[in-house]
Amino acid sequence: RELGGDLEAVLQENGTDVFFQPIVDLETRAVCGAEALLRWCHPRLGWINPIDILSVAKDRNLLSHLTCQIIRTSLKKAGPLLRSGELAWVSINLADHDLRDKQLAGFILACCNEAGIRPDQLKLELTEHTLVVDMSVTRRVMKRLNDWGVQFAVDDFGTGYSNLLTLNRLPFHTLKIDQTFVADLFESDESQTIVKAMIDLAHSLKLDVIAEGVETIQQSEVLRALGCDFGQGYLFGRPDSLIQPPGQSSFEA
Ligand code: G
Ligand code: G
Ligand code: MN
Numbered sequence: 001r002e003l004g005g006d007l008e009a010v011l012q013e014n015g016t017d018v019f020f021q022p023i024v025d026l027e028t029r030a031v032c033g034a035e036a037l038l039r040w041c042h043p044r045l046g047w048i049n050p051i052d053i054l055s056v057a058k059d060r061n062l063l064s065h066l067t068c069q070i071i072r073t074s075l076k077k078a079g080p081l082l083r084s085g086e087l088a089w090v091s092i093n094l095a096d097h098d099l100r101d102k103q104l105a106g107f108i109l110a111c112c113n114e115a116g117i118r119p120d121q122l123k124l125e126l127t128e129h130t131l132v133v134d135m136s137v138t139r140r141v142m143k144r145l146n147d148w149g150v151q152f153a154v155d156d157f158g159t160g161y162s163n164l165l166t167l168n169r170l171p172f173h174t175l176k177i178d179q180t181f182v183a184d185l186f187e188s189d190e191s192q193t194i195v196k197a198m199i200d201l202a203h204s205l206k207l208d209v210i211a212e213g214v215e216t217i218q219q220s221e222v223l224r225a226l227g228c229d230f231g232q233g234y235l236f237g238r239p240d241s242l243i244q245p246p247g248q249s250s251f252e253a
């Protein structure tokens with residue numbers, strides 16, 4: 001409850017921040033994208049888990065306010081690298097109920113204009129869970145944004161309830177393989193089989209694939225051999241206040 005009051009104050013003054021984690025082309029190792037991750041350091045409690053921030057915001061009816069703040073801050077911070085073309089896209093997570101907000105699409109377009117970037121330089125990450133909440137509204141908002149060029153990624157794929165038919169009928173460009181499948185990829189034949197099937201499925205549906213939670217060179221090599229397009233994880237870079245210099249990642253094989 002202390003957290004709630006303090007968060008409310010921070011939200012009023014747009015005081016939350018985002019960090020960025022690089023997303024790397026597994027073939028060339030170039031940094032292509034960056035995922036924005038919500039961050040807030042409480043003066044006494046320290047770093048607060050984004051999940052807790054989001055849950056407090058939801059309880060206080062401030063979720064759409066927070067989401068708008070995240071989008072605006074992310075595009076503003078990533079703007080220079082996106083405008084220069086050094087970064088191809090920025091990824092931003094949406095919470096389960098965000099797509100119910102009928103004003104979100106217009107707000108996102110305004111933020112792109114304000115940051116001087118094209119809507120196709122923005123990728124919105126949705127979990128499978130988000131899609132279950134309210135299909136008809138979700139579909140409409142996604143289509144509107146996608147008509148402007150905004151891309152969508154299925155986040156945490158493989159952990160939720162996946163209606164593949166539904167996924168395929170929505171305008172997704174990217175599938176993100178959940179880090180639980182990547183964790184034991186090098187040791188487990190079973191995980192390799194599952195990850196290979198996910199990559200092949202995604203490609204046959206014309207989706208590109210990002211593997212999350214890549215922590216070792218072995219994992220990244222297996223993923224590359226299986227045809228995975230992009231990797232994200234501590235091997236390539238931790239979430240950081242600044243976007244690390246694009247081009248070659250600091251990771252050396
Ligand atoms: O680094 P990490 O601890 O950032 O994130 C923990 C969880 O919080 C992840 O599931 C992540 O998707 C979620 N998360 C992080 N930042 C955001 C955000 O800006 N918006 C939403 N909706 N979720 C976020
Ligand atoms: O749910 P989502 O995939 O959006 O959130 C990503 C979460 O995974 C964040 O909490 C982020 O800090 C964390 N993360 C990113 N890279 C790695 C990694 O290599 N290993 C682990 N264990 N977590 C990671
Ligand atoms: Mn994500």
Ligand code: NA
Pocket residue numbers: 155156157176178179212
């Ligand atoms: Na994820």
